[in-house]
């Protein structure tokens with residue numbers, strides 16, 4: 001798959017807080033970023049179930065994203081809906097280049 005790699009402006013990897021989900025805007029898309037155990041993940045900022053914002057969500061003890069609205073859970077590596085409701089969270093590839101974060105859209 002070919003991606004359009006775009007720098008996420010104003011945010012550097014080392015500035016992010018571990019296990020905290022933040023929301024950023026890239027090319028008019030709303031993207032959620034999560035740093036966990038020195039890895040970085042990007043996914044759609046809103047839940048595929050009913051559109052709640054993940055930036056007010058959290059991680060469970062297994063490191064899965066928990067939606068703040070109905071508590072459905074998603075695997076940050078691949079967007080799998082691990083609580084079993086059949087949804088799929090869109091995820092995006094990332095690269096760190098000289099401290100800057102690039103996202104593949």
Ligand code: FES
Nearest residue numbers: 047049050067070
């Ligand atoms: S809006 Fe996320 S689980 Fe319902």
